[in-house]
Amino acid sequence: MIIQFKQTTPLIQSIKAKLEQRPAQVEVVGTHLAAIGVKDFTPTAEEAAVIASISFDDPSFVLGSRQFQPEDTVITLPHTTIGGDNFVMMAGPCSVESQAHVRKMAKLAKAGGATVLRGGAFKPRTVPYSFQGLEEDGLRFLRQAADEFDMDVITEVMDVPHVEMVGKYTDVFQIGARNMQNFSLLKAVGKTQIAVGLKRGMSATIDDLLNAAEYIRANGNPNVFLIERGIRTFDNKYTRNTFDLAAIPVLKKLTHYPIIADPSHAVGVRDLVTPMAVAAAAAGADGEIVEIHDDPAHAFSDGPQALTPDLYKDMTRRVNLVRAALA
Amino acid sequence: MIIQFKQTTPLIQSIKAKLEQRPAQVEVVGTHLAAIGVKDFTPTAEEAAVIASISFDDPSFVLGSRQFQPEDTVITLPHTTIGGDNFVMMAGPCSVESQAHVRKMAKLAKAGGATVLRGGAFKPRTVPYSFQGLEEDGLRFLRQAADEFDMDVITEVMDVPHVEMVGKYTDVFQIGARNMQNFSLLKAVGKTQIAVGLKRGMSATIDDLLNAAEYIRANGNPNVFLIERGIRTFDNKYTRNTFDLAAIPVLKKLTHYPIIADPSHAVGVRDLVTPMAVAAAAAGADGEIVEIHDDPAHAFSDGPQALTPDLYKDMTRRVNLVRAALA
Amino acid sequence: MIIQFKQTTPLIQSIKAKLEQRPAQVEVVGTHLAAIGVKDFTPTAEEAAVIASISFDDPSFVLGSRQFQPEDTVITLPHTTIGGDNFVMMAGPCSVESQAHVRKMAKLAKAGGATVLRGGAFKPRTVPYSFQGLEEDGLRFLRQAADEFDMDVITEVMDVPHVEMVGKYTDVFQIGARNMQNFSLLKAVGKTQIAVGLKRGMSATIDDLLNAAEYIRANGNPNVFLIERGIRTFDNKYTRNTFDLAAIPVLKKLTHYPIIADPSHAVGVRDLVTPMAVAAAAAGADGEIVEIHDDPAHAFSDGPQALTPDLYKDMTRRVNLVRAALA
Amino acid sequence: MIIQFKQTTPLIQSIKAKLEQRPAQVEVVGTHLAAIGVKDFTPTAEEAAVIASISFDDPSFVLGSRQFQPEDTVITLPHTTIGGDNFVMMAGPCSVESQAHVRKMAKLAKAGGATVLRGGAFKPRTVPYSFQGLEEDGLRFLRQAADEFDMDVITEVMDVPHVEMVGKYTDVFQIGARNMQNFSLLKAVGKTQIAVGLKRGMSATIDDLLNAAEYIRANGNPNVFLIERGIRTFDNKYTRNTFDLAAIPVLKKLTHYPIIADPSHAVGVRDLVTPMAVAAAAAGADGEIVEIHDDPAHAFSDGPQALTPDLYKDMTRRVNLVRAALA
Incomplete structure (x- = not known):
């Protein structure tokens, strides 16, 4: 009711x-x-x-619905405001690779306009033998790099026992696509007041995503935003996933949570990230989260989708042009 | 080779x-x-x-590939140029409903910047008892309306025996999504020199689409353009299909054919057409094809996705803003 | 009503x-x-x-529904009864390759219990440069082979202008998956009394399939059966399509048309055809249609999914065992 | 290597x-x-x-591959052997509802031939306000019921902190579809020697499933079996998921792990469970896991897919007939 x-x-x-x-x-x-x-x-x-x-x-996701809260959720981080009329750029390497490297990436991210630094310290890898992240060391390097450049941190938390520890280092918990319906984890981050960026699962419907967000909100944490990162469909020869950009205006109608676009994971191919980032801004996204790397060929993970420094700056420039044109 | x-x-x-x-x-x-x-x-x-x-x-679609033809295909119609640096707007009702109505729609389409008038005279309807179109009368009305407003015509041809007759009235054959792999029809339009707008099938991969276009090109007709109109995925509660916008930059790399976006069929919901049309322009589409109606509640078909006159004009305005910003 | x-x-x-x-x-x-x-x-x-x-x-497919016709549709061919308590085996090469070869395949098919000979004379190929079939010669060879072994013929008709000609040679029109919503073709075969085997499109819902069948039935032809041949999903590394076997009992409840399973196209891999043929029989299919070849490595099309003579005989044996056990 | x-x-x-x-x-x-x-x-x-x-x-899933271990994995529980030439029936209610009810369901399950009792004490529900399970009380009731009827227990563990506690009560950890890529949980159960039944995620490819199993095996636990429970596709009007039965013979070739079919979740509709259970047996499954309930209309969860006592007995009878016929 x-x-x-x-x-x-x-x-x-x-x-x-x-x-x-x-x-x-x-x-x-x-x-x-x-x-x-x-x-x-x-x-x-x-x-x-x-x-x-x-x-x-x-709706089943009553607390997340516009019927219950017509006004946009606005999340305030030390250096960033997410939601409302703000547009946020989040950028960084897929994995934190070293103290020096993440510092370099933070500098690059900031130079392109990002105020949130992304980077994985715990990596959910499909294959158990792939690089699994630097763990707590990675978190420390990420935090240091963000602090030096007056940025906020977003990083993935993968399970309940890590929530407290990751929470000491981050401004935003990222919940990965594979954990979107890890309900224990959703409840655990819902019991904190740390902001949560919830990625859409690869076969999650819009309703599934909003019901997952409801787990966080119903446990007491209103600082939720959603991340569209592509869904799994029958065609993945030229793109890693299918970027469901229509989900952005659909979600803007249904919910008050901010919607961030993740073109890097959606397409998985460097050359396609910029047109899709621009398209997402045109479709009404509240921000973008992208992967960047100065040497993608040697990235510890997801190199093929990382923007090089030049491409990253061109992307932010084009996104800003479109935002300005539609303002 | x-x-x-x-x-x-x-x-x-x-x-x-x-x-x-x-x-x-x-x-x-x-x-x-x-x-x-x-x-x-x-x-x-x-x-x-x-x-x-x-x-x-x-590639199997050798004639359609950039390797064979690096330069964009540019199609010249009496009032319109498709491809290259041009951006084309195609608009009109889903179905031709009457002589007077299609004339009214042509006037509206033109006022919003469209130079190609769309309208179905033969309708591929999922259910056999739905309205099947005005047939040749519809073609005549469509042609008259286009001529009066100095526009070109695009209309669907559904089978081989109709190719000659439809060809008398239209500047562009539209091949519908359900006929994308109707190879006999592709061969038949390939033997004409009339331009062909080939819609992506609802479960067609990018390669399937390019191989279908190859049927047209290999039979002698180089005047081909492609239409992305959404694919079928697991989520269709809030949208009719999933608009695969990344297909636009993917196709721009693979092929020289122009790529037109059809946001109306992709989303199937009026309120979502404009953000998706704008996003498609941002993603690099060579044009748009949209459905418009002055009284969608009484449209003969697809009323829920038709743009009203005001929404149509706002859409074209916003598309032009984005195009100008990115030029 | x-x-x-x-x-x-x-x-x-x-x-x-x-x-x-x-x-x-x-x-x-x-x-x-x-x-x-x-x-x-x-x-x-x-x-x-x-x-x-x-x-x-x-339902929209009223004539095809059990509400309108509770009794099973039973189709009588010279050598075969499809539907009701009968179980039919259809077998043959993917393509008619030569007069001698199709004769050899007919003999093999018959020896394994098939009473309907399949074989393509007009082939809907994804790529225009692939073998397109022997056309009318192929039909003639197919008819001769079937007659010699007292079998009926099923073969694909691809477009409206061919309906009359193909109809002279065949007992059953096959409508291919890519033409399932070629409504002109459905209407044309609906105006004959020749039996029609309608294949499910690769992204067709159950309702889409029944609405397509309704086009045939509403035009006057009640001799319709349906063919489940797999749908397109996100996973196609180890199988060509995803065999939707639950569609068989679903369709048995909704419609009176017989349902034939096509494990060959559903999985596309020889070794998987037999377990899936057996599973389809267990799920309640009214018959099977399979591809066989004595030398799959040199088949003109779809060699990888053709059963060799030994595998074919083992398949029919196992299908019969399951049928007998569940009788 | x-x-x-x-x-x-x-x-x-x-x-x-x-x-x-x-x-x-x-x-x-x-x-x-x-x-x-x-x-x-x-x-x-x-x-x-x-x-x-x-x-x-x-392959990336080297320890799970037939190349590394040609012989079937055989898992020995006190009352059950999974894998090899054995066929196992697992049955029980979706949720443990009360001490008396789960006892009644255990008796029914056993009478139909099941040797493993299923029942959820921690429920992964899409909506946070749905019944979430009786938790540790539920586990206790489940264990008591199984012990009374000389059965083994399978029950879901949802997160790392619960592994130890759930492990005290169960013979088999079930990892649910939504947690298939909860890698922390996979590692945690991989560090025990308790058997693990890993459900395929709803958009997991065959390789994804085998890579997930590899997380368990690589952490030291060889007692793994896989559960096919349907995947998410474009058609869900008449079935909850699409039962990918071809995955069974595909997996039998690729891996030595036993493959259990879960027709209840695959179709989600009571009337379809039996034909699909029979089809799964025909396709080569090593066993089945099904949901049963004496009063499905009042089940705490998933009532529509629960087999009533009569249907359950008929299902096991038919499965056994098919197994015997193909032996």
Whole structure:
């Protein structure tokens, strides 16, 4: 059930308290109240006077829905604002490779306009014998590099036991596509207040993605944004995945969470990243996350999709041109 | 086999003549010669002197490949140029509904910058009991409307016996997604010189699409362009298909044929057409084909995806802004 | 609208005649009447007395539905009965390669229990430069071979202008997967009384397949059967397509048309054909269509999926064992 | 690198010891040695004399491959043998609902021939507000029920912190489809010796599945079996997923792990479970895992796909008939 009130009033909290006596989770944002699982409610006359509408026909991802929270979620990091009218650039290497290398990449990322530094210290690799990341050392190098260039950090957390440790180093937990329905992990990051960037699973529907985000939000963490990174379809000869750009405007209608585009993983091929980054900006994304590398041929992972320094700067320039044209 | 010559020389034609004595189809464009199926060739010393390279490692769609024809295909219609540096807008109703209505739609299309009028007179409908089109009357109305507003016509041809008749009315044959591998039809339009807009099938790979185009080109018709209109994937709750925008830059690398985006069929939902049209332009499309209707609720077909007049004009405005920004 | 009558009665024909005065197509099978597009009907008291039920909630494929025709469609060919309690084996080479070869293949097919000889004379090839078939010569060779061994013929018809000619040679028109929504072709074979084997398109839903069959049935030809031959999904490294065996029991519930399994195209790999043929029989298929070849390495097309003579005989043996066990 | 020895010899262990001085993981099964990542090896003359072959062209899932271990993996539980010539039936409710109910379901499962009792105590639910399982109480009830009827237990473990606790109650860890690439969890169960049933992810390729299994095997646990439970495709109107039955014979060729079919989740519809269970047996599965319920309308989860007692018994009967026919 979602109740929309006509105005802010102490009755919101009293109705909330009343509903919480039922076995129901109740949440309030501004003039909207959601009572999950509640299917009947008869307001008193006094209550009815301040209620604009009551709806029992909620989506399963009620807390993530625009019906419950019409205003955009805006996430404030030390150096970055995600959501609302802001456009954010996140960039960095696929893997943290060394202290010196990630510092170099941070400098490059910042020079191209990024305010969030990405880099993997724990890597979810399809094959167990591939490079699995520098682990806590990688996190430390990433944090140092970001701090030196006044950037925020996004990095992947892969399991529940790592949440506390990774949380000491990062501003944003990235949940990878393969873990999008690792519900234990979603609950664990949902119990923190650290921002979470949730990647769409490779066969996740839009509803699946929003239900996964709901696990985070329902556990108390409202600092959620979504990442479209391509889905798996029948055609993967020329691209790694199929970039579902229409998901961006679809999600903007359904949810208040910011939507970030990840063209690097979506296409997996360097030459295609820029046109797709530009297209994502044109489609209304709230930002981009891209992989960069100064020497892709020797990258520890995902070299073929990393933008070289020149391509990265050209990409940000073109994205900004499109953003300005459509402003 | 593809032979690239260093320059234009009479030897190209003499080599062509020599190769045609084998059971091989030989085609020449500029300084490139393709001999299909030829796997060995030893030039004379005189010939070798003018040859830059010989390759036996051709794609199956050799005539459509950039290796054979590096320059963009440019198709010239009376009022429109497709390909090269040109950007084309094609618009019109899904179905031709009446003489008066298609005239009204032509006026609207033109006002928004379209130079090609679309409209179906023969409709490939999933269910046999749905409206199947006005047939030849529809073609006549479409032609009249286009002529009045100095526009070119694109309309679907559905089978071999109709090629001649439809060809009397149209400037461009549209081959629908469901007929992309109707090889008899591809051969038939390939034997004309009328331009062909070939829509990607809903489960066609990039290679499938290029091989289908090859049927047209190999039968003698070089006036081919491709239309990306979305593919079928696991998620179709909020969109009709999944718009594979990365196919645009992929195809631009592989082939010289122009690539037109069809956001209307790709998403199937009016509100999403504009962001996707803008994204397609940003991704490098050579033009757009969209459905418009002044009264979508009463459209004979595909009303939910038709742009209203206001939305259509806003879409063309935004597409032009992005095009200008990236020029 | 579907009317189910309590018994056979002259009132069925009189109601049919009455409904045909509306703009409606009306069909009767036994005690069931379907009036397509009719959304209201008030029987007289006399009529009401013989009516068991009236339903306005019909599937789009009304004539193909079990609601309209509860009894299995049974198709009678000179040497074969398809549907009902019969199980049919269809076998032969992918392409008709020569008069002698198809004769040899017919003998082999018959020895393994097949009563229908398959073989392509017109081949829908993805690439235009691949072998396209022996055309009318191929049809003649195929017919002769079948006649010699008292078999029926199934062969593909690819376009409208060929329907008449192919019809002179074949007992069953095969409509290929790529032509499943070639509606002109469906209408054309629907206007004959020759049996039609309709292959599921590679991205066709169950409903798409039944709507395509409806094009044939609504044009007057009730002799339709369906062929499941695999769909296109994200995984095609070890199999050509994904064999959707659950479609067999799903279709058996929805429609009265017989369902034939095509394991050869579904998997595309010789070693997998037998287990999948056996699985299809276990799942309730009404028969199988398989490709066989005595020298697959030199087959004109689809060699890798052709069963050798020994494998073919083992396959039919195992299919029969499973059929007997479940009888 | 895989070395196949001509016979058992002490040289196998000495070569293993020598290779382990490199940074390489080395495993031996019988007369086969795999040295992961090793790309060069020159045997001494003495060593060469006992070596049948050396291959450097290994699949990424080397320990799971038939090249490394030609013999079937056979897993021995107290009451059940999985793999080899055995066929195993696993059955039980989707969720453990109560002590009394799971006992009743165990009795039913056993009566139909099952020797492994399934039941979820921790449930991975798409929506956070759905029933999440009885947790440790559920495990206790499940264990008691299995013990009473001399059965083994399979139950899902959802995250690393639960591995130890769930391991106290179960004979088999089930890894769910959504966790197939939860690599931390795979490593954690790989460090135990408890059997693991790994479900194929809904968009996992065959290679993805085998690479995921490799995470378990490479961490020291050889007791792995695979579960095919359907993949996500474009058609889900009549079935929950698409049951990829061809994966069974494909996997039997590639790997020595047993393959169990899960028709319940594959189709999601009660009436289709039996034909698909029978088809899976015909396709060569090493067993089945199915959901049963005495009152599906009131099941806590997945009621629509649960077999009723009568349907369950009929299913096992038919599966056994097919198994016997093909023996």
